[in-house]
Amino acid sequence: MSEEKDIRGEQALRAALKEAGAPLLSAAPGFAAAVAAGVSARGRALPVAFAAAALAAAAALLVFLPARREPPAGSPGRAALTEKFENPFGASVPGAAAATQLLYRLSARALEGPGTGPAPANLKEGL
């Protein structure tokens, strides 16, 4: 009985609520404009972030990539600033010949050939 009364009471109230309408708060006049500004700011933020990232990447490439300059066609080649050492690995380093001699001397198995002889006890001796 009490449950039935509750249901009838609830129904009456719900009908009254519907009839009365929601007592909504009203957004300020600038509300929609503020949201629109926020939306367009977010829309701009992404391209700006991408552009900044692309610039940073380009700058990094410029800094870290070695410049490769080809001599103009027909121009005489320049003399190398350092002695070029031809070795099987293709590396060219100053003083490489002396280092190779030392390595030969350090090798106890080498019986003859360049750099053979007693291995130095003190490595500095070889240098």
Add this chain to the structure above:
Amino acid sequence: MDNASDENLIKASASGDTGAFGELVDRYKDRVLTFMAWHFSLPPAEASDMAQEAFLAAWKSAASFRGESLFRTWLFSVARNTGLSYFRHYIAKKAESAGLLFGDEEFENIPDGAPGLLEGLEAAERGAAVRAAVGRLPDRLKAALLLREWEELSYEEIAAVLQVPVGTVRSRLHNAYARLAKDISARKL
């Protein structure tokens, strides 16, 4: 644009159509503002800031709307999540104190005279009495009432928005009706 459904407008918004999103803001600004004020017990100025944030969050995540629920269920969920993420600590304290005022699990009785409570009043008087009584309800009950009576969400949809069990939604609504009836009857005497 005026006749377009909410669901179509949010899909257009997901493709970057700011005009479509503006239409949604116009349709829902008062409702989201009221929900924020009531659900999070915020004064109007703060509720307005939070409602703006909620719309920006909706714009940002428009692509996540898959049409599996009503647009307004999704929008109020976004609004609730926005409010929570900004005021998590503040709200936890607030909810704790609000919980002391009324228990979600406790059912209040609707007074016996409720069915005829508003009889004999003119429509305008009835409306004013009901709206004033709604205004005096605790915020949490008002938010549940807003979603149920004026947004016409089901209990399950309200539970999904508020992230509470369906039983809690039922008890909040029942208590809202009970308090409304008591309030109106007390002022009528």
